[in-house]
Amino acid sequence: MNIPLLIWMRARIPLWAATMLLSLTLIGGLGGGMYAGYHLNRSPVACPESPEVCEQFSVFWEAWELASKRFVDPAAIDPGEMTTGAINGMLDSLGDNGHTRFLSAEEARQWEESLRGSFEGIGAYIDVRNGRTIIVAPIEGSPAEQAGLRPGDVILAVNGEPTTGWSVDELRTKVRGPGGTSVTLRVLHPGDNLPVEVTVVRAQVVVPSVNWRMLPDDVAFIRLSSFDDDAGKELRDALTSARQQGARAVVLDLRNNPGGLLDQAIEVASQFLPEGTTVLIEENREGERKITTARRGGVALDVPLAVLINENSASSAEIVSGALQAAERAVLIGETTFGTGTVLTPYRLSDGSRLLLGTQQWLTPDERTIRGQGIEPDEVIVLGDEVAPLSPAEAAALPAAELRASPDTQLARAVERVLEVAASR
Numbered sequence: 061m062n063i064p065l066l067i068w069m070r071a072r073i074p075l076w077a078a079t080m081l082l083s084l085t086l087i088g089g090l091g092g093g094m095y096a097g098y099h100l101n102r103s104p105v106a107c108p109e110s111p112e113v114c115e116q117f118s119v120f121w122e123a124w125e126l127a128s129k130r131f132v133d134p135a136a137i138d139p140g141e142m143t144t145g146a147i148n149g150m151l152d153s154l155g156d157n158g159h160t161r162f163l164s165a166e167e168a169r170q171w172e173e174s175l176r177g178s179f180e181g182i183g184a185y186i187d188v189r190n191g192r193t194i195i196v197a198p199i200e201g202s203p204a205e206q207a208g209l210r211p212g213d214v215i216l217a218v219n220g221e222p223t224t225g226w227s228v229d230e231l232r233t234k235v236r237g238p239g240g241t242s243v244t245l246r247v248l249h250p251g252d253n254l255p256v257e258v259t260v261v262r263a264q265v266v267v268p269s270v271n272w273r274m275l276p277d278d279v280a281f282i283r284l285s286s287f288d289d290d291a292g293k294e295l296r297d298a299l300t301s302a303r304q305q306g307a308r309a310v311v312l313d314l315r316n317n318p319g320g321l322l323d324q325a326i327e328v329a330s331q332f333l334p335e336g337t338t339v340l341i342e343e344n345r346e347g348e349r350k351i352t353t354a355r356r357g358g359v360a361l362d363v364p365l366a367v368l369i370n371e372n373s374a375s376s377a378e379i380v381s382g383a384l385q386a387a388e389r390a391v392l393i394g395e396t397t398f399g400t401g402t403v404l405t406p407y408r409l410s411d412g413s414r415l416l417l418g419t420q421q422w423l424t425p426d427e428r429t430i431r432g433q434g435i436e437p438d439e440v441i442v443l444g445d446e447v448a449p450l451s452p453a454e455a456a457a458l459p460a461a462e463l464r465a466s467p468d469t470q471l472a473r474a475v476e477r478v479l480e481v482a483a484s485r
Contacts (some may be wrong), residue, residue, distance in 0.1 A: 128142075159402055183263075184209060185316065242260065251446040369381050392435065393438065455468070
């Protein structure tokens with residue numbers, strides 16, 4: 061069965077290199093697109109390439125044999141670890157870093173759980189940037205947030221073990237654990253010079269895709285944190301409730317959203333775009349293209365709309381923001397997005413592991429390539445490293461004047477822009 065799955069991160073499940081720390085499991089990763097469904101188990105195969113390629117591969121076996129028989133520390137020889145390292149090295153050479161990746165059988169099980177929106181862990185999205193593992197964003201109300209972890213925190217060590225050279229999957233494995241147990245992270249907060257030790261007590265983390273509040277002047281502020289199974293329905297419900305409560309305009313917050321399921325990206329975009337409007341273009345390796353359009357029944361087709369994006373917006377978040385921008389349906393405010401542009405297809409391997417492989421790339425409706433480039437906002441506003449985006453609850457607690465003067469200048473400007481449009485109608 062070949063049903064496509066889209067995302068995340070870097071899912072990003074871990075789908076573009078942003079991964080969700082449930083036990084530190086990235087939903088989707090920060091990743092581009094993922095197709096829901098799996099390829100059936102395959103039997104191990106002999107060298108499937110041309111004789112020339114197979115002969116080149118013989119060098120690998122020469123190196124394997126030498127390492128296995130002559131490395132100074134025999135106890136360090138672990139065929140499973142060596143195989144995983146070889147696969148990861150091969151995939152890294154493709155240049156789809158943080159998105160195309162290999163998951164062990166256990167990592168694959170955790171990844172599948174992450175798409176269901178409930179986990180045991182600390183509750184945060186993570187990523188690896190320039191060799192450093194960072195907290196992309198703690199989940200609202202999670203143990204990570206309660207312990208004081210912030211967006212942009214650099215994780216230097218886990219339980220005293222330095223994270224130098226770790227992948228997202230390695231970090232997740234070290235941090236995961238049952239509810240009620242604790243893990244100590246050495247982190248460097250943005251703008252600080254000295255790291256601090258933060259102990260987080262793991263717990264069951266339920267991850268709602270959507271939370272929202274009504275701001276002053278009847279602006280609905282809706283944060284979409286991921287594109288999991290219920291994202292489209294949760295957004296539709298939020299928009300319906302907001303309009304029933306008199307919302308004149310909407311600010312959709314996709315900052316720090318690592319992505320998720322492609323089907324949910326289409327559902328989200330369809331709430332704002334008329335049926336038949338192009339949402340994305342998928343292109344395969346032969347250059348053949350498939351156009352996906354908005355579905356009928358959107359509940360916010362005419363409401364003034366601003367979308368917030370930043371460098372941690374990836375995958376499905378980029379699909380939605382790119383579609384709304386191309387249709388001139390919304391103004392995009394913030395920073396250029398991560399630049400995830402491949403659609404992942406999960407392949408189930410013979411031992412239960414998974415290969416998440418970028419089999420297609422996606423383009424915006426106006427045929428812009430996003431891989432490695434990202435979506436540029438209509439209005440660039442950069443938040444300093446020390447400024448955390450306001451949550452809907454925090455923003456709703458502020459009077460209008462304080463919200464306009466908030467350090468979250470991206471949100472303040474978005475509210476200003478949508479009110480200008482609402483006033484002109």
